[in-house]
Amino acid sequence: MGSEIVWLSRVSKGFNDGDKYHQVLDDINLRLGTADTVALTGPSGSGKSTLLNIIGGFEFIKQGQLYLNSSNTSSWQDKQWSQFRRQHLGMVFQQFNLLTPLNVKDNIAFSLRLNQQQWTPWCDYLIEQLGLEEVKHRSVETLSGGQQQRVAIARALAHKPKLLLADEPTGNLDEKAGQQVMTLLTLLARESNTAILMVTHSSECAAFMKRRWHLEKGKIHE
Numbered sequence: 100m101g102s103e104i105v106w107l108s109r110v111s112k113g114f115n116d117g118d119k120y121h122q123v124l125d126d127i128n129l130r131l132g133t134a135d136t137v138a139l140t141g142p143s144g145s146g147k148s149t150l151l152n153i154i155g156g157f158e159f160i161k162q163g164q165l166y167l168n169s170s171n172t173s174s175w176q177d178k179q180w181s182q183f184r185r186q187h188l189g190m191v192f193q194q195f196n197l198l199t200p201l202n203v204k205d206n207i208a209f210s211l212r213l214n215q216q217q218w219t220p221w222c223d224y225l226i227e228q229l230g231l232e233e234v235k236h237r238s239v240e241t242l243s244g245g246q247q248q249r250v251a252i253a254r255a256l257a258h259k260p261k262l263l264l265a266d267e268p269t270g271n272l273d274e275k276a277g278q279q280v281m282t283l284l285t286l287l288a289r290e291s292n293t294a295i296l297m298v299t300h301s302s303e304c305a306a307f308m309k310r311r312w313h314l315e316k317g318k319i320h321e
């Protein structure tokens with residue numbers, strides 16, 4: 100084993116669909132190294148979100164092994180999963196899961212506090228770079244979809260995670276904002292050695308990542 104942050108070995112996953120079994124991932128092997136950046140593409144329903152959910156511990160596997168930070172997760176209990184997520188994982192999913200009574204700054208500060216971390220100049224930098232300066236004291240429920248997406252991105256990056264899982268992180272953004280987000284993500288990967296696995300349908304966004312994985316019919320092609 101090398102310095103992978105994520106290693107999947109012979110992972111299969113499927114779901115029962117009525118009386119049929121639908122195989123989504125078929126004997127997948129993949130490695131994501133420190134500071135690796137990967138664009139994950141594939142047709143709708145090919146299993147991209149399922150793969151992210153497995154790596155984040157939201158879907159469990161019965162076949163194959165998942166190693167995170169060189170540790171085999173098959174023996175992990177809830178405690179280890181929450182510790183890994185708090186300390187090392189940033190997630191931007193299609194639903195932003197923001198805390199709606201709170202304002203922008205408090206949403207970011209709340210997730211830092213969960214991990215006993217303080218607000219740092221990096222957080223101010225994120226707010227500025229993501230164009231959230233003017234709305235930072237506004238309740239997130241009053242923001243547009245694109246603004247909420249940028250808050251979700253700031254929150255996911257605030258603790259400089261080792262691994263960022265992002266599902267269409269620029270889906271609600273216009274081209275300029277999308278490019279700014281991609282520039283930020285690449286900067287983060289370089290500065291903090293963060294590995295990024297990002298689902299995207301945009302070839303412009305995919306071009307910011309070093310590698311590309313295409314998922315189709317249960318298999319990953321690089």
Ligand SMILES: Nc1ncnc2c1ncn2[C@@H]1O[C@H](COP(=O)(O)OP(=O)(O)OP(=O)(O)O)[C@@H](O)[C@H]1O
Nearest residue numbers: 114115121123141142143144145146147148149150
């Ligand atoms: N919890 C679940 N129970 C049953 N089937 C599921 C579950 N999660 C995913 N699936 C099925 O697994 C397949 C892959 O879904 P997934 O959401 O991972 O695809 P995707 O590539 O992310 O799609 P999209 O690009 O449309 O978001 C789909 O056929 C979906 O219906």
